[in-house]
Amino acid sequence: MKEFVVYTVLRLLLFGATLGVVLGVWLLVVGDADVVIAVIIAFVLSGIGSYVLLNGPRERFAQRVDERARRAAARFEEMRAKEDDDLDA
Template sequence: MKEFVVYTALRIALFLGSLALVFGLWWAVAGEVPVLWAVVIAFVMSGLGSLWLLNGPREAFAQRVQERADRAAKRFEDMKAKEDVD
């Protein structure tokens, strides 16, 4: 659960940082900002940035999910084997 919270918090922070950057640059150049376009551009920037910047936390999260899936599969197989014995 910790890995999920860390990764999600980092994604949100990356998006907000991208939004602030896009908003600030657009405001400095044009004097007014169409909010929808700023959000769309920030969303794309943060998505692309997360591919490189958040690789470590994403891998930790994926490993945690895989471990939980393996444990669940083992429990399922154990229960299935117990039914076969009964």
């Protein structure tokens, strides 16, 4: 769960920073910013940035999910094997 929270917070911070930069540059250059288009641009840029910058937290999150899935699958197989043994007896 910790890995999920860390990755999500980092994504939100990256988006917020990107939105601030996009709006700031837009206001400096044009003087009037269209917020909807700025949000779309920030969303795309932060997505690309997170792919590069947040690789480590994303990998840790993926490893944690994989670990939990493997444990759940092992428990399921144990229960299934026990059920098969009970039926054979």
